[in-house]
Amino acid sequence: MTESKNMTRRRLLQVLGIGSGAAATLTAASSKLGNEDLRMTMLDALGDMFQNHFKRMDKNEVQETLARMERKYAAQYQKDIKVSANGALPNTRYGYALNLSKCKGYRACVQACVAENNQSRDSEIQYIRVVELPHGTYNLEHGNHYYEGEVPKPDHTYFPIQCQQCDNPPCVQACPVEATWQEPDGIVVIDYDWCIGCRYCQAACPYWARKFNWNEPQIPVEEINPETHYLSNRPRPKGVMEKCTFCLHRVRQQRMPACQEACPTGARIFGNLLDPQSEIRQVLAHKNVFRLKEDLNTEPKFWYFTD
Amino acid sequence: MTAFRFIKDCTRAAFTGGSPRFVAWVGSLFAVSLAGVWAYSYQLNHGLIVTGMSDQVSWGIYIANFTFLVGMAAAAVMLVIPAYIFHNQAARSVVLLAEGVAVAACIMCMLFVTVDLGQPLRFWHMIPGLGRLNWPQSMLAWDVIVLSGYLALNISIPWYITYQRYRGRKADIRVYFPAVLISIFWAISIHTVTAFLFIANPARPFWNTALLGPRFIASAFTAGPAFMVLAFRLIDRETSFKVDPKVMRLLALITAISLQINLFMVGVELFKEFYAPTAHSASAQFLFFGIGGENALVPWIWGALLIECIAVVILMVHKLRQNENLLAIACIFAIVGIWIEKGMGLIIPGFTPTPLGEVFGYFPTWTETLVSFGIWAIGFMVFTVLARVTIMIETGRLKLGTLGESQVLE
Structure with missing residues (x-):
């Protein structure tokens, strides 16, 4: 099946070759003028336009794509940005548990997440939403999303919500072009270069975890995190979806997600669900945990508990 | 090469020799569509941020129009069934025009989805095999899939019939009947699938109701035939094509019945949402009464229900319905009412409150409004051109060989 798809695609590329032939003539002309950069830029633009689906790329294609991306980012931000494409570590399935008794609503996780994952600053894309709730209810409709001033306020609880990395993700099912999928380590990712920006996944997500780039993302150069991954925090184009990836680029290097590291109260427990010795497994075994909107059968890998 | 000549003749016939009123009509549609193109280029440059949409309300007037128009496209079947299955001569005389409405509506649907995309140049990712x-x-x-298929069906059946007539032959029903049968089921399927698109989201309780499917069909069979009443009346007045009054009676009857079924289902929804309101009733609360100061849709939805009720009264009282002008008013009320109710009245409350309980306002911007008007203008142009050519062929004025090199029609 994949074979035949590849064949069809190659045929398309041959057809498109006529168009790119014209472009190549142009680029050849420009190289005669000694403008090697321009030639490169034009070839890169074509490469961008006809870039394959990430899961259909072979190893060489991935390497070429990453190199092209790094050239593009260097030109765009005047800064060396590394893009890797490390696969999932063997025997990993990541899970998160959050202690609601410890969360004080500081939003340190939100700040750390934005710094780590290169979200657009002017449109204020954030993957974590902390909802302030009056004591006595977990009905989110009574919550305040935009609380200000000193926290924790008396008689209030704080409820941080981000992508729940569902094992049965409605967003993946909804996507008309397979631009989003679940990796072997259980993380739901997006190919930003394949997403067509229809936002059907955003309608399908019960956790409001998916965010759209309504404009060209703006990040001050000095604030860009240059260590990036194809499937997580590399700079995104406008008109595509993005979401929390449990800091995939960090956790695949055996590091903790940025939000976990940033939390000053130790409310966040992250780990490998397949490792019986992991802290997350201890929490799941010994705490009375619950999951958000469990009635929707999305099977989140994100649990909440209280002391 | 006759097929090529057919296209050439049709194109020439469509765009030459119109009356000044016709030229003014097409000219103004063209101007509006240009304004839409301009607005869309602005949106392409700046991104969808120039619309009123947000991460909270992530679909707006584009998808509202899309949903409404899928219904308009499906409604052609209300003439296709009597024309081809029951051999109703009156329906037969206008069925090609109804299929023209379906083509125009399908094209508008596709345009409304396209302008809603963040990365429209990546449309090829949807083509099986390549994408x-x-x-x-x-x-x-x-x-x-169903929309492209329906478009293809509604182009190919009238194509075959008019092409035969153009060549002075009789269209053989045995050739196109299988396609007609498929198109009947297909018409129901496009609107059912569009309902499923919304029903499929347990994340959005307002849409996650099985009643949405039947409601979509009932509202489609209200707005579609109502639109055809208006369009046929205009054609009857402005062109040499005379529409059989029986057609109008049939369409008015279909509108009257469908609208009542639709209103009944709205009533059932209202009972369910407000007799024993749960946390999931918040969207209906927002739509009909507003929540926390956000009540932009309240006057619209009550207005829509009011004019739908007025339309029902006109359509059901024999004396009122027989008055051509009152019938036209009833049809306009039915169309506008359904447009509000299953357009903005369906899409926006689905997103309000958000899955995290946030109530966030949405109002279409000028850019969005202009783009929408532009697409409607393109749709009207498509229908006008198709109707004009169809009428010429139906009345025998456009035939193989009738259109000389410099001959001008009308």
Whole structure:
């Protein structure tokens, strides 16, 4: 099946070759003028336009794509940005548990997440939403999303919500072009270069975890995190979806997600669900945990508990 | 090469020799569509941020129009069934025009989805083989397939019939009947699939109700025939094509019945949402009464229900319905009422409150409004051109060999 798809695609590329032939003539002309950069830029633009689906790329294609991306980012931000494409570590399935008794609503996780994952600053894309709730209810409709001033306020609880990395993700099912999928380590990712920006996944997500780039993302150069991954925090184009990836680029290097590291109260427990010795497994075994909107059968890998 | 000549003659006939009123009509549609193109280029440059949409309300007037128009496209079947299955001569005389409405509506649907995309140049990702169409999992993938198929059916059947007539032959029903049968089921399927697109989301309780499917069909069979009453009346007045009064009676009857079924289902929804309101009733609360100061839709939805009720009264009282002008008013009320109710009245409350309980306002911007008007203008142009050519062929004025090199029609 994949074979035949590849064949069809190659045929398309041959057809498109006529168009790119014209472009190549142009680029050849420009190289005669000694403008090697321009030639490169034009070839890169074509490469961008006809870039394959990430899961259909072979190893060489991935390497070429990453190199092209790094050239593009260097030109765009005047800064060396590394893009890797490390696969999932063997025997990993990541899970998160959050202690609601410890969360004080500081939003340190939100700040750390934005710094780590290169979200657009002017449109204020954030993957974590902390909802302030009056004591006595977990009905989110009574919550305040935009609380200000000193926290924790008396008689209030704080409820941080981000992508729940569902094992049965409605967003993946909804996507008309397979631009989003679940990796072997259980993380739901997006190919930003394949997403067509229809936002059907955003309608399908019960956790409001998916965010759209309504404009060209703006990040001050000095604030860009240059260590990036194809499937997580590399700079995104406008008109595509993005979401929390449990800091995939960090956790695949055996590091903790940025939000976990940033939390000053130790409310966040992250780990490998397949490792019986992991802290997350201890929490799941010994705490009375619950999951958000469990009635929707999305099977989140994100649990909440209280002391 | 006759087929090539057919296209050439049709194109020439469509765009030459119109009356000043016709030229003014097409000219103003063209101007509006240009304004739409200009607004769209602005949106392409700056991104969808120039619309009123947000992460909270992530679909707006584009998808509202899309939903409404899928219904308009499906409604052609209300004339296709009597024309081809029951051999109703009156329906037969206008069925090609109804299929023209379906073509125009389908094209508008596709345009409304396209302008809603963040990355429209990546549309090829949806082409099976080249891209990766997530079929059968994604309901949006289903919608792409059924809409393109329906468009193809509604182009090919009238194409065959008019082409035969153009060549002075009789269209053989045995050739196109299988396609007609398929198109009948297909018409129901496009609107059912579009309903499934919304029903499929347990994340959005307002849409996650099985009643949405039947409601979509009932509202489609209200707005579609009502639109055809208006269009046929205009054609009857402005062209040499005389529409059989029986057609108007048939369409008015279909509108009257469908609208009542639709209103009944609205009533059932209202009972369910407000007799024993749960946390899931917040969207209906927002739509009909407003929540926390956000009540932009309240006057619209009550206005829509009011004019729908007025339309029912006109359509059901024999004396009132027989008055041509009152009938036209009833049809306009039915169309506008349904447009509000299953357009903005369906899409926006689905997103309000958000899954995290936030109530966030949405109002279409000028850019969005202009783009929408532009697409409507394109749709009207498509229908005008198709109707004009169809009428010429139906009345025998456009035939193989009638259109000389410099001959001008009308």
